Amino acid sequence: MQALLLALPLLVFLLSTFIAPIALLLARSVENREVSDSMPALTRALDAWDGHGVPDEHTFALLATGLREAQQNGQLGTVARRLNFAQAGFRSLLIRTERQLPADTPPAWKPALVELDERWNSPETWRQLKRAAASPTPDFLLAAVDAQVTPQGSVAFVPDNASVYRQAFARTISISATVTLLCLVLGYPVAWLLANLPAKSSNRLMLLVIVPFWTSLLVRTTAWYVLLQPGGVINSLLMGLGLVTHPLPLVFNRTGVLIGMTHVLLPYMILAIYSVMKSVSPVYVRAAQSLGAHPFTAFVRVYIPQTLPGVGAGCFLVFVLALGYYITPALLGGAGDEMISQLIAIQTNTQLNWGLAGALSAYLVIFTAIFYFLFNRIVGIDRLRFG
Known part of the structure; x- marks a missing residue:
């Protein structure tokens, strides 16, 4: 009871400022x-x-x-x-x-x-x-997946070439999965380096991972806009070195979105994997090598399986955060890179269609819940196998 009373102000705050507004928005998807x-x-x-x-x-x-x-x-x-x-x-x-x-x-x-x-x-x-x-x-929920009720009372989907929201959902999942994969490929070696360096060197390098959290997301995204534009630093450097003859299209397209989102979300992947790697004892890898295993084989078959909980947690965290991203795709993406979060913002700020915005949000919440359920099942199996 004492613990509950101590946590009660925080629970009331979360309920009034976070859970209740989300519940009200989701309710608008069926209210009329x-x-x-x-x-x-x-x-x-x-x-x-x-x-x-x-x-x-x-x-x-x-x-x-x-x-x-x-x-x-x-x-x-x-x-x-x-x-x-x-x-x-x-x-x-x-x-x-x-x-x-x-x-x-x-x-x-x-x-x-x-x-x-x-x-x-x-x-x-x-x-x-x-x-x-x-x-x-159900009109808003149907419209959110490009469907409508026909005069005969049946549900019909619009043609694929006229679909807006189904393509946006597929695009959102594709971009989020790609960003998650890029963060994993780039973050795993960095996490391994931080976990295996001496404590003094590791702490210094860890500052480079943590510093981006102290910088505004808008500032970081705007900085990438300056770097990636046709007359920006990167294109000027590449042309000055003679590597390209014309500026590369690095902004207002999918490339700019992936670069910006990967840069912002990479620290989450590194920290999630690093926290698990620090608890992995190097004794297991040395034991495998002493028994005749090649260092690469020992790393793949002994070390990596022990870090899979961190990999899973990092992938889940990055993927879920990427699903709801708004500022980075809006500033660095083009007309064909709109994500669901941007369409929700358009419906709430421009079209004033709160019902459709609530329906799009409901589908996003449902998909996130399904992904969490699948992730939880997979991670549970991995822990049984490698724990």
Whole structure:
């Protein structure tokens, strides 16, 4: 109980500033309150409508009343923006209809609204309005994987050449896996060197690994932009040495993204592997060599297996951090290097589509959880085998 009370302030802080905001964002992936909160009567009428043809006169009257009330309450723009996510042009349809509503109540609202815009006589328009008024909704979760509900009620994916989010997920996984592999190839020898040098030399070199943590991520990424641009330090040096005749395309492409992300995430891989290597006794390798094993064979078959928990932890840490990277791909990448984090930022900051941003975040969290489960199973097997 005393330990719980001591940790309680930290738990409250994490819950209020970290867990609760994430939970709220994920909940937005299925919430759909804009239309139902602004036009409750119309929402109930659409919920009772069977979806065939166009609704009756009563529903048309509720639409006209709902548009006027939403405009008076300042919520028409929010409703119009939400409907425009479902079908392009819906925003202009709602706003123009509300502006042109007759001041006096007509004998029948249905022909009056159809006269204002012929789209009100289309069953598809009303079906989109019915779907937009339903909550919870799977629309955002479907849109996050480039899918939608057809008029027949089935789920259909857009063609691969028109896919945006599926390609972004595949690109995010590909870039993260490549960065993880590069960090492993570069970090393992450095970790081995730090673990086997004398303590005094190892501590000095360790400073070079830790110093990047004291530098802002934005500063480090901007520095790579200066180094990699066509007139930057690296291209100028290569051209000055006569190794190339034209500047190499090192920025605003996949190369710049991989270089920048590898540089930022490499210390995580080194420290994870180093922490395990320090606990590996050199006696095992010497024993294998004394029994006739070649030094390379002893290293591969005796030393490396004992460091696999550190390799696994480093790969998991780097891969998960790379999945959510935003600043480095945004500054060093090109149009074809957008990752999921950038698309989430666009939906929240530019499009103001919090539902789709929540759906993309939900898929990212689910994929990370699946990867963690698989990683945990694999590492558990490795520990049984080499522990």
